[in-house]
Amino acid sequence: MENFIVSARKYRPESFDTVVAQSSITTTLKNAIKNNQLAHAYLFCGPRGVGKTTCARIFAKTINCSNLSDDIEACNECDSCKAFNTNRSFNIHELDAASNNSVEDIRQLIDQVRIPPQVGKYSVYIIDEVHMLSSQAFNAFLKTLEEPPKHAIFILATTEKHKIIPTILSRCQIFDFNRINISDIATHLEYVAKSEGAVADKEALNIIAQKADGAMRDALSIFDQIVSFSGKEISYQDVITNLNVLDYDYYFRMVDHFQKNEVPETLMIFDEILNHGFDGHHFINGLSNHLRNLMVCKDTATVKLLEVGGEIKERYKVQATSCENDFLLKALEISNECDMQYKPSQNRRLLVELALIRMAQLTLKKK
Structure with a gap:
């Protein structure tokens, strides 16, 4: 062998x-x-x-x-x-x-x-x-x-x-020496995948690059781990399952419900996330990052700050057009406030749920 x-x-x-x-x-x-x-x-x-x-x-x-x-x-x-x-x-x-x-x-x-x-x-x-x-x-x-x-x-x-x-x-x-940015890591991983005869989704490589936090060595170690898990075909779903990363889809659905003032649906998505074993703090940080990404998509000058690629990037651009700047800014303030209060809170689930309810009522107040 x-x-x-x-x-x-x-x-x-x-x-x-x-x-x-x-x-x-x-x-x-x-x-x-x-x-x-x-x-x-x-x-x-x-x-x-x-x-x-x-x-x-x-x-x-x-x-x-x-x-x-x-x-x-x-x-x-x-x-x-x-x-x-x-x-x-x-x-x-x-x-x-x-x-x-x-x-x-x-x-x-x-x-x-x-x-x-x-x-x-x-x-x-x-x-x-x-x-x-x-x-x-x-x-x-x-x-x-x-x-x-x-x-x-x-x-x-x-x-x-x-x-x-x-x-x-x-x-x-x-x-x-600089931290290596996500696009450079993803591009190098694409080269490594081709050299190894593996087929990898761009979104999957992008998630690995984000998880590596600027370190190419970490990215290559994670890549090896994913190949051991899924073989020569690396899908986005394989990566988020193996690395225990929340699917982008949760955040897109959440913001859609915010826009429609659908509080019950919002709370049910959060319950589903908790039932999958994810931490509430991990979720609220991810939601903050999602709202931030929508904010940078609102202007062509800042869209380059969006550190995702492929179909996910297009989804961000589409959803950003339906979100007003005022809504995104207030939602970011609420999520950031929840993040700061999370650790000392005695009832953390309730804290996050209250933040989600407030976000879901932002467009209702405008109406």
Whole structure:
């Protein structure tokens, strides 16, 4: 039986051009290589799963390549690139500061830094979760970080830049990685699905992208989970069932009933949602997001803020035309008020039901 490789590893970018949604950073790094203006220390900051360690590895591979392409990408053919691709390169050294955060660990690293590379120009030291180093380890690291040997380059990666002492920050070039937006994640998932021979609904991929919360690694892990559940045909229904996500249809029906002042129908939909095991707070947050999406659909300038695609986007546009701005604004205020009062409330179901009744009577008051 062939060993399974998770998508986050199988589709990990191997060149600057394949890194998703971090073009400003990859362009800067490529220009630095092209102009031979390499710093001795870099700090890569940003949320989890956005490409910090991946970019560090690509950078280490590229600066040691002996036959760079015209667009500053590694050739994958020289000895250095082949060694890197088969995980036997001695030019790249990775340290996990979460588990190696003592002074002794840093002293071992400092001793290692003195040894020049046997192949290639540079030894690259990638320190993950660098904010986990102890204050004594940081102090032991300072001198080497400021004046390393010419062959040594440090790349520090962290999700919590504010925890790093200023003396370390002042010695590094700092790159802030962005959260990856939903459309970029969905597009990449579509590419992965095609590569795996899977057929996926755009709405399904969009839900996975939303659930990933800006992290490509999380999105690929969720994708693998869905494939295990539904096989090579990934439907919207499979995704919302597996991820326990409320169907958009509930919110569309709810707003339709609000428009018709149908209080009993509104309360019955909420009861159905609770009977399916969903939390009232989860529902009211989803309703707030739905109302917000209808609001941004009211103007062509803000419709690009709608982070859904396909048929769902068209449904939003249609429903938005039947909702007045005044209704949406007041309904948003009610749902936001319910959200803030939910946790301290003693009767949470009643709190949500009262909010729904108030929303269902907004158009009645206007009449």
